[in-house]
Amino acid sequence: MTGTLGTLISEHYSVTAYCNGCGHRAEIDLEAMARIYGDAAAVRGSADRGPARIGGRALVCGKCRARNTALRISPGGLPSGRL
Ligand SMILES: [Zn+2]
Known part of the structure; x- marks a missing residue:
């Protein structure tokens, strides 16, 4: 999916980043990201099309400094799982 940081925050989505290199995962603090990149920054999640990007940056x-990461975006209020 594609949205903006502002959309994801207002609709209570949660975004988790996964590293394809070492398996490390971390929930992204959308409000912190919005303070850095702005509410209008585009968010694209992809499991298999290259590095995920927020605000144009990979x-x-x-943990391992790899840029080979993917985002999983989950609707708020639902258990995180497959989309
Ligand atoms: Zn890693």
């Missing part, structure tokens, strides 16, 4: 894994 996420970097905090």
